[in-house]
Amino acid sequence: MHIVYFGTADFAVPSLQSLLTHPEVFDVIAVVSQPDRLVGRHQENQSSPVSIVARQSNLLLLQPENIDSSFLKTLHKLQADLFIVAAYGRILPRQVIEMPKLGSINLHGSLLPKYRGASPIQTAILEGETETGVTLILMDEKMDHGPILATTIENIKEDDDYLSLTGRLSEAAAGLLVESLPMLADRTLLPQEQNHELATFTKMIRKEDALINWTTANAWRIERQIRAYRPWPGVRFDWITRNNKKVRTALLRAEIIHANGQTPGTVIETKDGLPAVVVMNDEAVQLIAVQPEGRRAMSGTDFLHGYPPPKLI
Known part of the structure; x- marks a missing residue:
């Protein structure tokens, strides 16, 4: 043949x-x-x-x-x-x-x-x-x-x-x-x-498909995005620091936790010292490993210390 x-x-x-x-x-x-x-x-x-x-x-x-x-x-x-x-x-x-x-x-x-x-x-x-x-x-x-x-x-x-x-x-x-x-x-x-x-149909993936909006995001959707978009385009989010600097950051690893009563977009610190961002349905995305643009990959704890948010609960 x-x-x-x-x-x-x-x-x-x-x-x-x-x-x-x-x-x-x-x-x-x-x-x-x-x-x-x-x-x-x-x-x-x-x-x-x-x-x-x-x-x-x-x-x-x-x-x-x-x-x-x-x-x-x-x-x-x-x-x-x-x-x-x-x-x-x-x-x-x-x-x-x-x-x-x-x-x-x-x-x-x-x-x-x-x-x-x-x-x-x-x-x-x-x-x-x-x-x-x-x-x-x-x-x-x-x-x-x-x-x-x-x-x-x-x-x-x-x-x-x-x-x-x-x-x-x-x-x-x-x-x-x-x-x-x-x-x-x-x-x-x-x-x-x-x-x-x-029949159902899929689309070409674009970089913007992997950009998180914390105020409208679903926790489990984010967890799936991390896995689906690895290695490209990689899930990213914009992090606002205490001095009002916007840092585009790759989310490498995350876990879903409960966050009762908090507003989506709120940053909280977990008992493990990790940052977590509240999303919809009383859930939060705990940032285990991240990589700020132009920087090395780091733990969520190091990220929280190096890039503190304006408000932390």
């Missing part, structure tokens, strides 16, 4: 590696990934995780800026049997999807039709789900819309963050893929139409 693999993010790496460990069955003739980018203060060149694996494995690597006629000609010349897509980061047009003999398939990090779109793993954590999974679909021109070929379920642990859950889901995706491909090749894997009435 001649395969072109489309992938960019960490989620896509184990599936590619699994294909490469079975060269007698799966012939990966090319990898398509997002172009290298200049990142950081020093504008250093950064390759995607999938690009790194492709180069290490001496695979043909294509990194088009656009899906243009030149790229389409290159793809067509490869005469692939199947395109596999996993966390590629770009919607593919119909002429790409329908090019291979067996079509194109996609590995998606949710139990479709739930959580279609760009951030299924983060959204599952944010919504307090207890389970999620990976769905293998036969692609059509709509996002995460095609018929389902196979699924696998993964439990979400109470302390799971984006990194830990993505790690398990990516390994589950790899297993699901190599198990399903032989059945797809001999056409014994029958696609099942999604129930589109049950």
Whole structure:
């Protein structure tokens, strides 16, 4: 089976590696990934995780800026049997999807039709789900819309963050893929139409999504945000000091405690000497570990001493 693999993010790496460990069955003739980018203060060149694996494995690597006629000609010349897509980061047009003999398939990090779109793993954590999974679909021109070929379920642990859950889901995706491909090749894997009435959608995550407003925040939502947005964009809040200085601060670790009768936004000191900010429903978020912008990470106690608020209860 001649395969072109489309992938960019960490989620896509184990599936590619699994294909490469079975060269007698799966012939990966090319990898398509997002172009290298200049990142950081020093504008250093950064390759995607999938690009790194492709180069290490001496695979043909294509990194088009656009899906243009030149790229389409290159793809067509490869005469692939199947395109596999996993966390590629770009919607593919119909002429790409329908090019291979067996079509194109996609590995998606949710139990479709739930959580279609760009951030299924983060959204599952944010919504307090207890389970999620990976769905293998036969692609059509709509996002995460095609018929389902196979699924696998993964439990979400109470302390799971984006990194830990993505790690398990990516390994589950790899297993699901190599198990399903032989059945797809001999056409014994029958696609099942999604129930589109049950579809829910996720959005691209922005930095501002992770900025806390203490007066309107829900404690459990904040706890989930910390886990869902680790490592990026990272939950942040604006802390006002005694001398009226605003300090943008990353919230690295927190615990939920009771705070009966206090107004949301009030800063209290717990019996452990830690600061806690009151939110809605008589709850407070105890700041266990934080990192002020431009500073080192520190305990909540050190933060309280170094950046005392105007009023402390």
